[in-house]
Amino acid sequence: MRRVIFWALFATSLFLVAPTALAKSSGVEKVVQSLQDSDDFRVRTQAALTLGGSKSADAVDPLCQALDDDNSSVRAAAAAALGRLHMGGESCLTGKQKAEKNTSVKSAIKKAIEALRAEPEPEFTSKTRYYVAIGKTTDSTGRSGDEVHTLVRKAMRDAAEGNSNILLAPTAETLAEAKKRLSSHKGVKGLYLLPRVGAPQYADKTLKLRIEIAYFTYPDKALLGMLGIPLSAQGVRGKSRDIEDQLIEVASQRAIEKVPSFGSN
Numbered sequence: 208m209r210r211v212i213f214w215a216l217f218a219t220s221l222f223l224v225a226p227t228a229l230a231k232s233s234g235v236e237k238v239v240q241s242l243q244d245s246d247d248f249r250v251r252t253q254a255a256l257t258l259g260g261s262k263s264a265d266a267v268d269p270l271c272q273a274l275d276d277d278n279s280s281v282r283a284a285a286a287a288a289l290g291r292l293h294m295g296g297e298s299c300l301t302g303k304q305k306a307e308k309n310t311s312v313k314s315a316i317k318k319a320i321e322a323l324r325a326e327p328e329p330e331f332t333s334k335t336r337y338y339v340a341i342g343k344t345t346d347s348t349g350r351s352g353d354e355v356h357t358l359v360r361k362a363m364r365d366a367a368e369g370n371s372n373i374l375l376a377p378t379a380e381t382l383a384e385a386k387k388r389l390s391s392h393k394g395v396k397g398l399y400l401l402p403r404v405g406a407p408q409y410a411d412k413t414l415k416l417r418i419e420i421a422y423f424t425y426p427d428k429a430l431l432g433m434l435g436i437p438l439s440a441q442g443v444r445g446k447s448r449d450i451e452d453q454l455i456e457v458a459s460q461r462a463i464e465k466v467p468s469f470g471s472n
Contacts, residue, residue, distance in 0.1 A: 234261075235258070235261050235263045235265050235266060235449070236265075238254045238257050238258055238261070238266075239254070239258070239265070239266070239269045241253075241254040242254035242255055242258065242269055242270075242273055242281075243269065243272070243273075248276075248278035248280055248281055249280075251273070251276065251278065251281045251284075252278070252280045252281050252284045253284075255270060255273055255281060255284035255285045255287075255288045256284050256287070256288055258270055258288050258292070259284075259287060259288025259289070259290075259291040259292050260288075260291065260292075261292070262292070262294075262361075263294075263449065263452070264294045264295065264354055264357070264358055264448070264452055265448060265449060265452075266288070266292060266294075267289070267292065267294055267295045267296045267354075270285045270288050270289050270292070270296060271285075271289070271296055271299035271300075273285035274286060274299060274300070274303045274316075275303075279309040279311060279312050282307070282309070282312045282315075283309075283311055283312045283315040284315075286300060286312065286315040286316045286318075286319045287315050287318070287319060289319050289323070290318060290319030290320075290321075290322035290323060291322070293322065293323060293357075293361065294354075294357050294358065294361060295323075295352065295353065295354055295357050296319075296323070297320060297323045297324070298352075300316050300319055300320050300323070301320060303316060304316050304317065304320070326377040326378055326379070328377075329374050329375065329376060329377060329388065330374070331374060331388075331391075331392050331395065332371065332374075334371040334372055335371070335372065335373075335374045335392065335395050336372040336373070336394070336395060336396065336467070336470070337372060337373045337374070337395065337396055337397075337398055337466050337467065337470045338374050338376060338385075338388070338389060338392070338395050338396070338397045338398070338425065339363075339367065339373055339374070339375050339376065339397075339398050339399075339400060339425075339463070339466060340375075340376035340380060340385065340397070340398070340399045340400070340425050340426075341359070341360055341363055341375065341376075341378075341399075341400050341402070342399060342400065342401040342402070343356060343401075344356035344359045344360075344402045344403070344404060345401075345402070345403040345404070346404050347403070347404060347405050347406045348404055348405075348406060348407060348451065349406065355404050355455065356402075358452060358455055358456065358459075359402050359404065359455060359459045360378070360459075362455070362456040362459035362460050363375070363400070363459045363460070363462065363463050365460070366459070366460040366463035366464065367463050370463070370464075372467070373463060373466055374395075376388075376425075382426040385397065385425060385426040386426055389425075389426070396424075396470045397424065397425030397426060398422060398423065398424065398425050398431070398466060398469060398470055399422070399423040399424070399425040399426070399428050400420055400421070400422060400423075400462060400466075401420070401421040401423065402418065402419070402420050402459070402462065403418070403419040403420075403421075404416070404418055404455060405417040405418065405419070407446070407451050409443065409445075409446060412441065412442055412443055412444060413439060413440070413441050413443060414439065414440040414443045414447070414450060414451065414454070415437070415438070415439045416437075416438045416439070416451060416454050416455070416458075417435065417436070417437050417438065418435075418436045418438065418454075418455065418458035418459075418462075419433060419434070419435050419436070420433070420434040420436070420458075420462040420465075421433050422434065422465075422466075422469040431469045432469055434461075434462060434465055434469075436458045436461055436462075438454040438457065438458060440453075440454060
């Protein structure tokens with residue numbers, strides 16, 4: 208049975224055929240099953256690497272569990288996958304770092320932790336018009352840790368990378384660093400985005416989720432305006448983190464698309 212997912216952006220209704228969502232969800236589940244149940248370490252190794260490219264937060268916990276696999280190749284692949292996925296898992300990596308005896312796995316864990324922590328120096332170009340910092344996401348979904356914030360930031364980063372006019376600021380940038388960077392690029396306008404993800408509402412096979420983004424000047428943080436994005440998905444049978452993730456990603460990308468509108472104020 209096909210399910211249809213749709214979200215409303217103010218007065219505009221967009222439609223997406225659900226097999227895409229189902230394929231993503233069921234695909235990740237099948238790979239996770241291979242990682243957890245296969246008797247062949249080569250299959251488990253490949254499954255771990257595949258999850259590293261899945262762009263799904265649902266892959267984080269299975270990959271963390273795979274750091275306890277009996278085979279060192281699987282453990283190394285799981286560590287590398289967490290670093291590539293970049294959606295969390297630092298705590299489980301650091302927890303295994305000291306206990307791990309295999310030097311190759313230990314090296315993979317170290318590199319994965321570095322990958323999760325590293326952010327390159329922002330590179331301004333002649334096309335850069337907006338320098339965007341992303342504040343800590345207020346998360347009302349009930350999930351633990353920084354999972355939602357990581358998801359929001361990754362989706363925003365992906366959207367910004369597709370727009371040469373927008374450059375994201377590093378996560379740990381100080382206001383002094385922001386002022387120094389922007390002072391060398393007078394034609395670039397700084398903006399600060401503060402996301403809020405509301406609690407998912409499930410009723411009558413419908414998922415509703417509201418995302419709000421506050422836009423400020425940066426680095427002085429004077430409020431420019433708010434963007435509210437009500438989202439919904441129909442044909443949802445029970446709670447689905449995967450569909451929630453898709454809606455959050457859509458809203459986060461939309462927030463980046465609206466940067467020029469607020470940046471021109």
